[in-house]
Amino acid sequence: MLVTLIFQLCALQTYASTDAPLGSSLALLWCIGNCILYVGVLTFCIIERRWLFADARTGTGINFIPFIKTSITIVTHLVVLLEALIARGVYRALDVRVASVDGALGHLTDRAGTRLARARTHFRNKLLLFCACCCAIELGILALVYSDPVQLALWCLTVPSLVIIRLKHLHHAYHIERLTARFDILREQLESLVADGVSPGRPKPTEATAVPPKAQTSLTRWKMNGPSRPAVIVDCVPLRRMFVAKGTYLTLWHASKDLNGCCVYSQLANLLQNFIQCTCDLYSLYALLYLNQLDDIFAYILSIVATFTALGVVLAACENCKNQVGQMGQLLYKRLHGDEADLLAKMLENFSLLLQHTPMSFSLGGFFDMDFVLLKEIAAAITTYMVIFIQFMPKEDTPTDATTASNSTLANSTATATPE
Secondary structure: OHHHHHHHHOOOOOOOOOOOHHHHHHHHHHHHHHHHHHHHHHHHHHHOHHHHOEOOOOOOOEOHHHHHHHHHHHHHHHHHHHHHHHOHHHHHHHHHHHHHHHHHHHHHOOOHHHHHHHHHHHHHHHHHHHHHHHHHHHHHHHHHOOOOHHHHHHHHHHHHHHHHHHHHHHHHHHHHHHHHHHHHHHHHHHHHHHOOOOOOOOOOOOOOOOOOOOOOOHHHHHHHHOOOOOOOOOOOHHHHHHHHHHHHHHHHHHHHHHHHHOOHHHHHHHHHHHHHHHHHHHHHHHHHHHOOOOOOHHHHHHHHHHHHHHHHHHHHHHHHHHHHHHHHHHHHHHOOOOOOOOHHHHHHHHHHHHHHHOOOOOEOOOOOEOOHHHHHHHHHHHHHHHHHHHHOOOOOOOOOOHHHHHHHHHHHHHHHOOOO
16 A cells, blocks of 8 residues: 555554555665664754854854754654654554454445545545655755855755655544544445334334224223333344444544554643644744845745644544534434434434543643644644744844945945034
């Protein structure tokens, strides 16, 4: 599968999708090799910090903004790789659990395989489009900005980490969309169960087939006042489908909880990196606009667009999955009207209570909920820090060369001179 191969090449998936011991071993070794390589890259950046991050204005010390952006990007890349190694078994168990649901969905509908194949194709096209856009953005930044050898070396050190960090968002969205596709099939089956006022598989009573009510006698009144007896199940196909649907939902719900637990540290590190990078880029963007230096402005804009696009993809996947489960609860609520002897109505009522008490949610260790509210909070926090940083921005430009300094001194002396 192309999607799995891309994630394995990025060292985000340290196992083979099928039972292939050789493929799993190669993916594991590749991820370990990447960890060792980027430990060396981080060490090189720290040792050569005075060459890579030299302050061009003063000639001494280091420029803090490029240094913090580069270091946090490489550290985040290492966290992503290390968690891919640590959570290797959890991801494999998640794949096994999701694959076990496909057989149950096949019993519910014959179109499950087609729908799942269509969902895989849709995500594959989305991943390829994002990879193409990300490569075009980074190459555009390289052509626009990094002509200096030092800047070129810094770009070569950090751009692989930036790409992997953004693809980690897509890797998280991949597992969420797998759950969403199965929830979508399950919701359609529940629609077929609650479409009519009677149980599916039983014909609706018409005027010709309706049984006229019988006149009540003393015997029938005695039977009505007696203890209730269990109803006789005439058609058990809807009940069997209901059992399968409920078991499928519980399996997918537990799979979502496994997914929440196996990507906590990497996604927290990703969010921290996204926040720091966007804050630094926006501050640099404001400084360039303030100084009227528009040469490098497009590079910062492209970098911010790529980062927020990757974050928006995973948050949109979380919102879509939550909406699918929410629609299932609304469908079941419409069917909660049946007599006391309707076992299907009782099962739907219990399923509705289950959906209310076990809602679908995606979070990072309880720190953040993965939805569009998080994107709004990140934007608000970045704006707050931007306002604080702008207050400390110097308001006067210092001369950059001796000619400008001499011209400024001459102009000041001329303006303050008094005639004899």
